[in-house]
Amino acid sequence: MITEISIMRTLLSILGITLVVGVNAIFVVWFERKVAGHMQYRLGPTEVGPAGLLQTVADGLKLVSKQIIFPQSADKPIFILAPIICLVPVFIALLPVPFSATWQAHELDMGLLLVIALGLLNTLGILLAGWGCDNKYALLGASRAVAQILAYKIPLLLCILPIILLAGTFSLREIVLVQEQSTWFALYQPVGFLIYLIAITLETNRSPFDFAEAESELVAGFHTEYSGMMFSLFFLAEYTYMLVASAIASILFLGGWLGPFFPGPVWMLIKIYFFLFLMMWFRWTFPRVRVDQMLSFGWKILLPISLLNFLITAGVMAAL
Amino acid sequence: MMTSYAQDIITGLSSLLTGMKVTIKTMFTKGHTVQWPRQTAQLPLNFRGHIRLVANDSTGFAKCIACGSCVRACPSNCIEVKGEKPEGAKKKSPTLFRLDFTKCSLCGLCVESCPVAAITFSRDYALAGLTSEPFAAMNLLDEVASPFAGEEQ
Numbered sequence: 478m479i480t481e482i483s484i485m486r487t488l489l490s491i492l493g494i495t496l497v498v499g500v501n502a503i504f505v506v507w508f509e510r511k512v513a514g515h516m517q518y519r520l521g522p523t524e525v526g527p528a529g530l531l532q533t534v535a536d537g538l539k540l541v542s543k544q545i546i547f548p549q550s551a552d553k554p555i556f557i558l559a560p561i562i563c564l565v566p567v568f569i570a571l572l573p574v575p576f577s578a579t580w581q582a583h584e585l586d587m588g589l590l591l592v593i594a595l596g597l598l599n600t601l602g603i604l605l606a607g608w609g610c611d612n613k614y615a616l617l618g619a620s621r622a623v624a625q626i627l628a629y630k631i632p633l634l635l636c637i638l639p640i641i642l643l644a645g646t647f648s649l650r651e652i653v654l655v656q657e658q659s660t661w662f663a664l665y666q667p668v669g670f671l672i673y674l675i676a677i678t679l680e681t682n683r684s685p686f687d688f689a690e691a692e693s694e695l696v697a698g699f700h701t702e703y704s705g706m707m708f709s710l711f712f713l714a715e716y717t718y719m720l721v722a723s724a725i726a727s728i729l730f731l732g733g734w735l736g737p738f739f740p741g742p743v744w745m746l747i748k749i750y751f752f753l754f755l756m757m758w759f760r761w762t763f764p765r766v767r768v769d770q771m772l773s774f775g776w777k778i779l780l781p782i783s784l785l786n787f788l789i790t791a792g793v794m795a796a797l
Numbered sequence: 798m799m800t801s802y803a804q805d806i807i808t809g810l811s812s813l814l815t816g817m818k819v820t821i822k823t824m825f826t827k828g829h830t831v832q833w834p835r836q837t838a839q840l841p842l843n844f845r846g847h848i849r850l851v852a853n854d855s856t857g858f859a860k861c862i863a864c865g866s867c868v869r870a871c872p873s874n875c876i877e878v879k880g881e882k883p884e885g886a887k888k889k890s891p892t893l894f895r896l897d898f899t900k901c902s903l904c905g906l907c908v909e910s911c912p913v914a915a916i917t918f919s920r921d922y923a924l925a926g927l928t929s930e931p932f933a934a935m936n937l938l939d940e941v942a943s944p945f946a947g948e949e950q
Contacts, residue, residue: 523832
């Protein structure tokens with residue numbers, strides 16, 4: 478039934494999600510540069526706006542005003558489609574994410590499944606980008622991203638499964654409500670929590686696992702040939718994907734919006750930005766590993782341990 | 798085999814945590830950045846800028862006696878000195894002391910060869926310009942008083 482309220486709700490959620498994505502990107506890029514600077518005895522941006530807060534806006538304006546260059550031998554439709562395929566899924570993935578018991582764009586009883594499925598499209602976008610621009614470095618980056626997805630997605634799913642067993646639902650909102658009755662799932666699933674942290678670093682293509690980009694090896698990896706606004710779409714997608722992954726992490730393991738004193742959305746944001754900071758901390762501490770090291774790490778360590786974790790959880794739950 | 802597998806994971810994790818401890822400690826220290834041009838870094842004591850003439854403390858004239866040993870010592874031929882005796886003086890004074898800083902390699906042989914210690918390194922480091930001309934003929938006499946000042950006019 479399409480009513481006026483449902484139309485209003487749809488429009489408002491589109492507006493809200495666009496705002497969240499935009500403001501988050503502006504803030505997180507600035508935050509990342511500050512964190513990176515201070516971790517290397519530097520200051521990070523200081524000039525544009527108070528404490529350099531508007532630096533990202535200035536950079537964004539610069540990127541928008543730049544010319545978009547199409548390589549001569551590029552497959553033009555694929556070349557144009559790739560950044561869009563990277564960005565659009567993360568907008569949709571924010572739909573079922575609850576920021577409090579009532580602040581949610583759309584309640585889906587399969588919300589978690591939707592987010593996981595849309596996460597796969599990110600790699601499709603990277604593959605298309607690498608294929609479409611006819612550049613060997615881009616293609617190498619894209620092929621690495623595809624090898625990577627096989628190594629992390631299975632352990633990622635295997636450490637989400639025990640959570641679903643514990644909560645008995647796929648709905649993100651209900652997973653938090655179950656944690657309200659008991660306690661944070663991170664306390665039940667410390668190993669799963671750790672593996673999930675590693676897996677989302679892999680999923681968001683962040684150092685030490687940024688093989689698809691690997692600027693010291695592959696120029697700029699899959700977005701070597703992209704310039705101007707099309708490049709910034711990839712950038713926006715990466716940072717929004719970090720937001721989604723962090724939001725899911727805080728919902729699954731740290732009880733989402735639950736917390737004392739502050740209202741729900743504040744707690745949710747605190748937890749999200751805790752995870753984002755953690756990912757930045759990883760990036761500016763660990764050097765990039767080799768591709769074969771990452772693959773053997775994924776298949777030989779992450780997969781067996783997460784499988785064991787899942788089996789033990791299932792066994793204990795069956796016994797109780 | 799199983800024990801080494803578990804041991805690898807534990808030592809790996811602990812080494813990762815050690816690294817993270819280093820970066821988080823660094824994050825809460827003060828940055829080393831000096832915010833030029835609002836702040837200037839402290840120059841090291843033996844910093845070598847372009848050479849300059851030392852003035853006599855009492856007269857304010859250059860100590861230089863225009864003997865030309867710096868000209869002979871300079872491996873890049875970038876110093877040009879002319880001098881004559883001002884009226885009533887025993888020693889010569891420079892009438893021209895020109896440095897071609899575009900050729901100078903700051904080796905310091907002129908400073909060492911000077912018999913009266915009339916040349917030192919300046920501490921001038923903000924030397925940027927749009928053309929090379931001002932640096933190709935730097936008049937070092939500008940900084941010191943001249944005993945010929947009255948006569949020339």
